[in-house]
Amino acid sequence: MTQQVDVAVIGAGVAGLSAAVRLAAAGLTVAVFERAPRLGGRASAFTDRASGERVDNGQHVLFGCYRETYDLLRLVGAAELAPLQPRLRLPMAGPDGRIVPLVCPDVGAPWHLLAGLLRWPALPLTDRLAALRVGRVLRRARGGRVNDLVNSIDPSLTVDDWLDHLGQPAAVRQWLWHPLTVAALNETADVAAARPFVRVVADLFGPSRHDSAVGLARVPLDELYAEPARRFVEARGGHVLLRTPAEVVVDGSRAVGVMTREGEVRARAVVSSVPWFAFGSLWRQAVPPALETIAAAAAAMRSSPIVTVNLWFDGPVMDEPFIGLVGAPIHWVFDKAAIVGERLTHLAVVTSAADHLASADNDAVTRATLDAVAAVLPRAGGRRLVRSVVVREHRATFSVAPGEPARPGPATGVEGFFLAGDWTDTGLPATIEGAALSGRRAAELVAAFLRQA
Ligand SMILES: Cc1cc2nc3c(=O)[nH]c(=O)nc-3n(C[C@H](O)[C@H](O)[C@H](O)COP(=O)(O)OP(=O)(O)OC[C@H]3O[C@@H](n4cnc5c(N)ncnc54)[C@H](O)[C@@H]3O)c2cc1C
Structure with a gap:
């Protein structure tokens, strides 16, 4: 790829791709650098070797009020891939298994x-x-x-x-x-x-x-927004590079590009969309003095885990596409066959704030999940469990407990260096919507900055 672009975006999660898409739409050449071998960050998917199915790193739920998210999906031609319910319908199962x-x-x-x-x-x-x-x-x-x-x-x-x-x-x-x-x-x-x-x-x-209203993706998460966003950026002369960790190159008080294993790429502006726990790794030497407060806040932010147990059964076990559980150790059960149209009966069972499960072994987590599922879905007890896959996201979200560090805005004290990411100061918790909003906001600041430069 070219060694000079208008904007370098570090990170290809929702926030980075949201920024990249807006910048590419504004006619700027963009290069996105992603450390991982796949797109999507914390909203991603992988191929399950045994079933061959694409499995999300965790079921994600969108809502009709996710205006930034649906704007982004429309821009990349993917909004119909996450249809909204015509009106809210929330099937909640009580402790006795009765769904109300x-x-x-x-x-x-x-x-x-x-x-x-x-x-x-x-x-x-x-x-x-x-x-x-x-x-x-x-x-x-x-x-x-x-x-x-x-x-x-x-x-x-x-x-x-x-x-x-x-x-x-x-x-x-x-x-x-x-x-x-x-x-x-x-x-x-x-x-x-x-x-x-x-x-x-x-x-x-x-x-x-x-x-x-609830919106659920009909495709694996990366196909929902990440691949369409990549195609959008590339069709406008941009680049999206996987397996490419990047560091910010600062000259004096100004960001001038990024450094990768393949060498330096010069950029007129740099957007970081890396999460709070990766901010410290963006700097080869010390964090620039103008960013020390942000770096200290990022390092002090605490994380909260989500554990998803994927269960494949030999036949159907539920009648709703998803249910919420009241007073149970697991929180939501999604029927991927109903949502995505998978061949097999595949439940994605989500436990949030899951500190107790994040450190338990797979057998214990699966057994506890199966017991909790059977309590609300009696048909599951009569089915054969074909396969299970536990996905732990230890740092799924940042803590929003009182007293957590202040979240930074998109502009920083280093000229030409901007921040996106769900953890920036959007007012929202760690969500797809917060990430999409942060990317759009950073892109607008970059475009204004480059107009003045
Ligand atoms: C299991 C789970 C379930 C969730 N459920 C929901 C839900 O139902 N609804 C909802 O709205 N939200 C949900 N969320 C939250 C949502 O996924 C996140 O808020 C959102 O994806 C964060 O996006 P991001 O772009 O800010 O960060 P990330 O997705 O973390 O993206 C940052 C990217 O930067 C890359 N990176 C880091 N360092 C470097 C580097 N030096 N160089 C290059 N790349 C680098 C990372 O590899 C990563 O791909 C869930 C999250 C998880 C984990």
């Missing part, structure tokens, strides 16, 4: 959610009414005032503290707020901060009734 779906009727927002909650037989009527108190607070986010609402919340409050203030009964927490917290923040409600939770819930309860 939260279904929102076809009326405008926010009435669809209010009506859905009011009619949800999982909860006694008094608890349903109590849940609506949260809806009343969220009304303060309407008209683009979500930041005002979030900033009005004491940053030291956990989700549970905030739910206490709103008098949320135990059953509402168990059936609704706690599963949502663990799914969206990958931390439990007694640990995660209230601010990002409120931001997520305000987005889900957004102005359109489609905002809360």
Whole structure:
């Protein structure tokens, strides 16, 4: 490839590819450098040797309120690969295995959610009414005032503290707020901060009734966005290089390119989209003094794991494409045959905030998962388990507990060096949407910087 490009992007996860696609769309030549042998970072897929199936590193759920994500998918021609439910339907299984779906009727927002909650037989009527108190607070986010609402919340409050203030009964927490917290923040409600939770819930309860609808990819994750993004960048004269770790080259106070094993590539601007735990590896020598605060924050950020157990059975075991589990040691079960159309019955069983599973051995994790699955899906008990694959993502997300370091913005003290990545200051927890937003934001700053240069 050429030794001179307009922009070097380090990292080919959602954030890096989001930035690269926007930059390529703006007519700039882009080179993306990815350390791993595959695209996608924490939202990726691999080939399972035994079944030959492409398996995600973990089931990812999108929502209608993921506007940046769906914009990106539309730009690369892939939006139809992650269809949204026509309206929210959340099948939740109680401790007795009974599935009680939260279904929102076809009326405008926010009435669809209010009506859905009011009619949800999982909860006694008094608890349903109590849940609506949260809806009343969220009304303060309407008209683009979500930041005002979030900033009005004491940053030291956990989700549970905030739910206490709103008098949320135990059953509402168990059936609704706690599963949502663990799914969206990958931390439990007694640990995660209230601010990002409120931001997520305000987005889900957004102005359109489609905002809360669930979107599931019909293809493996890398085919959803990463391969289309790569094709988009390459069709516009850019390059996407795998197995190519990169370091930033700084001349004085300015980023002038990246260094790879094959040599230096000069660039007019550099975007880092590497995660918090890789930021320190971007520098051959010491971190530039102007970035020391960011590097210290990145090094101090804590991570939270997600464990996915893939189970292949010799026949169907569930009737819903996915279910959420209430009061169970596992959190969500996805039927990949129903979602992706795989030949075999393949369940992806997700446990978030999974510190206890991340260090257990595969047999123990699989046994515990099978027991929990059989408790809610009795048909699984009568089927033969053909194969299992445990995927541990030890650093799936950064912690959003109160007191975590401040997250950096996209502009830095080094001229020509910009930051993207879910861990940057988007206001969102570690999500595809946060990553896509961060990439678009960094790309806009780069384009403005290059116009002035
Ligand atoms: C199991 C799991 C389930 C999840 N579920 C959901 C979900 O349901 N919904 C949701 O919205 N989000 C979910 N997430 C979170 C989401 O995947 C992440 O927030 C998002 O993918 C982060 O993207 P990113 O581009 O910021 O970072 P990454 O995906 O980490 O990408 C950074 C890339 O930089 C590369 N890199 C690092 N150092 C270098 C270097 N020196 N040179 C070159 N390349 C380098 C890495 O290899 C990586 O590919 C989940 C995450 C996991 C792990």
